[in-house]
Amino acid sequence: MSTLKEILTRRPVAATIRLTVPAGGARPAPPVGPALGQYRLNLMAFCKDFNARTQKYKPDTPMSVTITAFKDNTFEFTVKSPSVTWYLKKAAGIESGSSRPGHLVATTLSVRHIYEIAKIKQSDPYCQYMSLESICKSIIGTASTMGIKVVKDLD
Amino acid sequence: MALRHFFKHLTILTSSYGFCTLSSRFIHPSLTTLFNNINPKAQPLIPAKFSLPLSHCYTSLSHPSTSTLLSPYLSVRIRCPKDIADVFSEALMCFGASSTTVDEDDNCDTSNEICIESIFPESEDVDVCISLAADSVGLKMIPSYEVKTGEHYDWIKKTQESFDPVEVTEGLWIVPVWKTPPDVKATNIILNPGLAFGTGEHPTTRLCLLLLQRLIIGGERFLDYGTGSGILAIAALKFGASFSVGIDIDPLAITSARHNAALNDIGPENFQLRLVSSNTSSPSADEHKDIQEQTSFEAVAESEHETYDVIVANILLNPLLELADDIVSYARPGAAIGLSGILSEQVPCIIDRYSPLLDNISVSEIDDWACLSGKKKLSGN
Numbered sequence: 001m002s003t004l005k006e007i008l009t010r011r012p013v014a015a016t017i018r019l020t021v022p023a024g025g026a027r028p029a030p031p032v033g034p035a036l037g038q039y040r041l042n043l044m045a046f047c048k049d050f051n052a053r054t055q056k057y058k059p060d061t062p063m064s065v066t067i068t069a070f071k072d073n074t075f076e077f078t079v080k081s082p083s084v085t086w087y088l089k090k091a092a093g094i095e096s097g098s099s100r101p102g103h104l105v106a107t108t109l110s111v112r113h114i115y116e117i118a119k120i121k122q123s124d125p126y127c128q129y130m131s132l133e134s135i136c137k138s139i140i141g142t143a144s145t146m147g148i149k150v151v152k153d154l155d
Numbered sequence: 156m157a158l159r160h161f162f163k164h165l166t167i168l169t170s171s172y173g174f175c176t177l178s179s180r181f182i183h184p185s186l187t188t189l190f191n192n193i194n195p196k197a198q199p200l201i202p203a204k205f206s207l208p209l210s211h212c213y214t215s216l217s218h219p220s221t222s223t224l225l226s227p228y229l230s231v232r233i234r235c236p237k238d239i240a241d242v243f244s245e246a247l248m249c250f251g252a253s254s255t256t257v258d259e260d261d262n263c264d265t266s267n268e269i270c271i272e273s274i275f276p277e278s279e280d281v282d283v284c285i286s287l288a289a290d291s292v293g294l295k296m297i298p299s300y301e302v303k304t305g306e307h308y309d310w311i312k313k314t315q316e317s318f319d320p321v322e323v324t325e326g327l328w329i330v331p332v333w334k335t336p337p338d339v340k341a342t343n344i345i346l347n348p349g350l351a352f353g354t355g356e357h358p359t360t361r362l363c364l365l366l367l368q369r370l371i372i373g374g375e376r377f378l379d380y381g382t383g384s385g386i387l388a389i390a391a392l393k394f395g396a397s398f399s400v401g402i403d404i405d406p407l408a409i410t411s412a413r414h415n416a417a418l419n420d421i422g423p424e425n426f427q428l429r430l431v432s433s434n435t436s437s438p439s440a441d442e443h444k445d446i447q448e449q450t451s452f453e454a455v456a457e458s459e460h461e462t463y464d465v466i467v468a469n470i471l472l473n474p475l476l477e478l479a480d481d482i483v484s485y486a487r488p489g490a491a492i493g494l495s496g497i498l499s500e501q502v503p504c505i506i507d508r509y510s511p512l513l514d515n516i517s518v519s520e521i522d523d524w525a526c527l528s529g530k531k532k533l534s535g536n
Binding site for chain 2: 012017018030031040042044048064
């Protein structure tokens, strides 16, 4: 719901750019360079801004960032934390999910892992209004599509 | 070696010709032209029935260079229905694209299709990725697309074109080298922005320049920790410092800073640049170990510590926290130290880390960015 003022002063959008950049590692090289350079956006400003905002993440976690480039060469961007599947793979220490999810179990994780992942995800702009319990439920759902079983305690 | 890449595409194309009922338009324009260029005597393997638009063919083979900055990349232009563009670009990202760009085209309302321009690393298999993505989204046919290898010089030039002279404060301008200074009598810093940080437009550069203006009275020795394009070191000299040193871990930054110093007629007698190793322990301990790895590593002599009157470090939160002792060790007791590149919300963390080392800490802010300044404690610790 945008206010009238926002609608009137909305700048015309030139393009929407999606990128995957390692946290704290944005450089004016491909893929950031060509994607942003094409719309004459200030590469260095983006790199500095992005790196500063991702300082709290472990270096080199792949963050997905969506940039809205406006026609006057300015831009805005939102950074999202890495995908749940990436976190699950890292927590389990596996390279890829099970080849036959539902039939073949790749690995197991404990509820603690899910809880930790849910806490990180809650700081995402899109998940802030969800209760921790519902975030956990959705993570467990994603885990089952990858063939990862969730148990109460790992022994 | 770049030819190998195209042959791979060729075999996929010919094998899928047998199953071409699914994909009605499977277009590789660059392929035939290139193949014809290379070996005009051979019969083209692609049947003449396929009409290949040559609008986006590219003719020059860009030579892959070793540095990742100029490494070749694949740029793919895909046409797909408008309503699934968002989902499709997310799917592409999951399956291997480094980036996807969707153009907002207002005058394209009549047609149903939209263009997605995607960038892949050179080693990625574009066809597999696109077909997997189309599959996961629910598209019945693979959308048409064109592949070309990206010309890296294009985007570098484009970003450089967008720089204009910037007035940081009254009487101080930062001017790109290809523009004329709007005010010839003001202090003008001429820059070639290049690929190193520091063009004068960013709030943190501004904060640091304003701080420098207050701190430099004349004759100081200045250290720019993380110099980037060298802008702060050059500015310090213009404000009246006697000697400026810039250090950085990025060789590109050092080259850029050297170039910019030359543009401002600053010689090596009052301006020096050093490339330092990027491990966090002090250079004097590790320099013997690393000296084989670094090509142009110049050791910072032990006597350099505690000799600078003003130090500014415009980097990022984590390096500032890790290198706190190192940064402060270069200053003489009572020297002024400025820290930036931090967001306003990160300031408490920095204050925590630096309060045992600095007195009189003050914070200035522009937009979301902050700059901390303090004086090194007089009693040694």
